[in-house]
Amino acid sequence: MLRLRQVMIDAVRSEPTADWHAESLPGLRARLADPDGGFAAFVVDHPQRPGALAALVAGTLEYRIGRAGDPRGTVGYVFSVATDPGLRRRGYARACMEELLAWFRERGAALVQLTASAEAEPLYASMGFARKPDPLMELRL
Numbered sequence: 001m002l003r004l005r006q007v008m009i010d011a012v013r014s015e016p017t018a019d020w021h022a023e024s025l026p027g028l029r030a031r032l033a034d035p036d037g038g039f040a041a042f043v044v045d046h047p048q049r050p051g052a053l054a055a056l057v058a059g060t061l062e063y064r065i066g067r068a069g070d071p072r073g074t075v076g077y078v079f080s081v082a083t084d085p086g087l088r089r090r091g092y093a094r095a096c097m098e099e100l101l102a103w104f105r106e107r108g109a110a111l112v113q114l115t116a117s118a119e120a121e122p123l124y125a126s127m128g129f130a131r132k133p134d135p136l137m138e139l140r141l
Contacts, residue, residue, distance in 0.1 A: 001028065001041060004056040008082035011117050038062070040103045042096040046084065055083040055092035057100045061107055070111055076104035078114035094123060101127075 002021045031039040038061035046052035058080040066073040078100060083093045104112055116124050121131070 001043070001053065001056055001058075004053055004082040004084065005058075005080050007085065008056075008080050011082070011119065038107075040100060041080075042099040042103075044092040044096060046087070053084070054087045054090075055096050057081045057093065057096035059100050059104070059112075061104065061109060072108055072110065074108045074110060076101075076107075076109040076112035078112060081114070081120060093120075094127070097123070097127060 002024060006021075031037055032041065039058070040060075041056060041058040043053045043057075044055040046054040057078065059076055059078040062075045062077055064070075064073045064075055078097070081093055081097065083090075101112065112129075114124065114129065116129070116131075
C-alpha cells in the first residue's frame with residue numbers, strides 16, 4: 001500500500017522521496033484493523049506478482065457541522081488513488097473507487113471530495129465528480 005501511495009504522490013507533486021514508510025506503517029496497520037473506524041482502503045492484487053498490489057484507493061469519513069443539502073455533515077474524502085504504472089487502463093482504479101463510494105454511501109456520506117491529477121480527472125468525471133473552485137488554504141505545522 002505504501003509503495004502505491006508513493007506512486008500517487010509522485011504523480012501529483014514533485015517532492016523529494018523521504019524514508020517515511022517505516023514511520024507510517026504502524027498507523028496504517030492500526031487504522032486497517034479498526035472495522036468501525038472512518039478509514040477504508042480497497043485494493044486489487046497484482047496479477048503477476050503475488051503479495052504485491054496493482055491498485056489502491058483509500059479514503060476517510062469526516063464529520064463537519066451539517067448544512068442545507070447535508071444535514072448530517074458526513075463527508076467522504078478520497079486521499080489516495082494509485083495504479084501500478086505498468087497496469088494502468090485496466091479498470092482497477094475504477095473498481096476500487098466504486099467499492100469506496102459504496103462504503104461511503106453505507107455510512108451516510110452525502111458528499112465525496114478528492115483532489116485529482118490531470119491524468120486521473122477523466123476517470124473521476126466519468127463517475128460523476130465535478131471540478132469546484134476551491135478556496136483551500138494550508139498551514140504546515
